[in-house]
Amino acid sequence: MGDYDRGFSMHTVSERFMEKRTDNISRIDRLRADRTLPREQLRLLLTTLSEEEAAYLYKNADEVRKEHYGEDVFLRGLIEFTNYCRNDCLYCGIRRSNKNADRYRLTTEEILDCCDKGYVLGFRTFVLQGGEDLFFTDEKICGLVSEIKKRHPDCAVTLSIGERPRESYEAFFNAGADRYLLRHETINPVHYRQLHPEELTIENRVRCLRDLREIGFQVGCGMMVGSPFQTVDYLMDDLYFMAEFRPHMIGIGPFIPHGDTPFHDRESGTLQDTLHLLSVIRLMNPRVLLPATTALGTIHPLGREMGIQAGANVVMPNLSPTGVRDKYMLYDGKICTGDEAAECRRCMELRMEKIGYHVVAARGDSKV
Numbered sequence: 001m002g003d004y005d006r007g008f009s010m011h012t013v014s015e016r017f018m019e020k021r022t023d024n025i026s027r028i029d030r031l032r033a034d035r036t037l038p039r040e041q042l043r044l045l046l047t048t049l050s051e052e053e054a055a056y057l058y059k060n061a062d063e064v065r066k067e068h069y070g071e072d073v074f075l076r077g078l079i080e081f082t083n084y085c086r087n088d089c090l091y092c093g094i095r096r097s098n099k100n101a102d103r104y105r106l107t108t109e110e111i112l113d114c115c116d117k118g119y120v121l122g123f124r125t126f127v128l129q130g131g132e133d134l135f136f137t138d139e140k141i142c143g144l145v146s147e148i149k150k151r152h153p154d155c156a157v158t159l160s161i162g163e164r165p166r167e168s169y170e171a172f173f174n175a176g177a178d179r180y181l182l183r184h185e186t187i188n189p190v191h192y193r194q195l196h197p198e199e200l201t202i203e204n205r206v207r208c209l210r211d212l213r214e215i216g217f218q219v220g221c222g223m224m225v226g227s228p229f230q231t232v233d234y235l236m237d238d239l240y241f242m243a244e245f246r247p248h249m250i251g252i253g254p255f256i257p258h259g260d261t262p263f264h265d266r267e268s269g270t271l272q273d274t275l276h277l278l279s280v281i282r283l284m285n286p287r288v289l290l291p292a293t294t295a296l297g298t299i300h301p302l303g304r305e306m307g308i309q310a311g312a313n314v315v316m317p318n319l320s321p322t323g324v325r326d327k328y329m330l331y332d333g334k335i336c337t338g339d340e341a342a343e344c345r346r347c348m349e350l351r352m353e354k355i356g357y358h359v360v361a362a363r364g365d366s367k368v
């Protein structure tokens with residue numbers, strides 16, 4: 001149809017509506033085929049999705065995940081081993097200025113005990129996560145990692161302990177650590193400044209991520225959805241950054257306010273936005289390992305299930321001892337703080353079976 005014809009053609013309202021619908025459907029098809037969309041198309045997709053179109057988006061993301069990973073959902077046992085933190089991120093409940101946080105550190109024995117129990121329960125990845133706590137020197141971390149690998153050579157060890165110099169990362173890798181999670185939080189420098197104190201910069205964050213990848217880690221980055229000051233443009237920058245960086249893992253979840261932080265009166269990120277983004281991320285990064293996070297399970301009782309159905313393929317039940325669970329409070333209302341590791345494991349299995357997926361006792365390495 002030429003421009004002349006188009007100018008004079010008469011569209012009924014429902015035909016025009018069909019046109020818009022078709023546009024988003026074809027944007028989804030195009031995103032799946034090309035793994036990217038031009039910026040303005042991506043913006044329209046992210047901002048004008050109807051419920052039916054969202055269902056189509058989830059279905060496509062789910063299919064792409066199944067092409068690479070089938071119905072398997074990988075388990076990661078999360079061990080929150082310290083809530084001391086030298087940083088002061090404005091959104092985070094364990095920031096150093098939060099004098100109400102009840103601080104704890106697990107002992108080496110406690111950490112190893114979590115791993116031993118986790119192993120029996122079928123976990124083959126242990127994620128050691130903590131605040132940036134320099135009590136845990138490089139030496140201590142290396143000792144822990146090598147002891148875990150010695151006891152459980154068939155398991156992967158993931159570290160999530162923030163920014164350190166390249167030499168530290170090299171030492172961790174040489175001690176046997178396999179993976180490293182370090183969310184970039186937002187790639188936009190202005191936004192980064194709004195979420196973090198002066199001494200943290202996006203440049204150093206990206207330096208860490210590049211070092212980690214060069215050293216040989218499987219690397220994870222990611223951001224919160226609906227964090228204060230976030231715009232669609234910032235989110236698109238994050239999506240393009242991740243597509244270019246090609247991480248092995250991407251962690252996203254809704255921002256949830258914590259009462260003892262400067263963002264205590266901010267709104268949480270939404271379920272819908274998080275699900276849309278999980279699917280878009282799956283279509284842009286078909287083989288990425290993508291968890292349905294605890295934060296997603298916190299804003300909706302079936303959030304993690306919906307996350308899996310929208311293209312996620314990892315869940316991270318908590319292996320921390322129950323006595324400290326409620327102290328690792330990055331945000332308010334965090335789920336599973338009262339459950340034993342075995343309960344969480346069983347609960348997750350049932351939840352996944354219910355929606356037609358299977359948790360697997362495998363390391364679940366990245367296929368990126």
Ligand code: 5AD
Nearest residue numbers: 091092183254255256257295330331
């Ligand atoms: N809401 C949601 N996620 C949060 N995180 C930290 N604070 C919050 C919050 N208030 C996320 C950050 C961090 C990860 C460990 O937890 O993205 O990287």
Ligand code: FES
Nearest residue numbers: 085087089092095
């Ligand atoms: Fe601990 Fe941000 S407050 S890493």
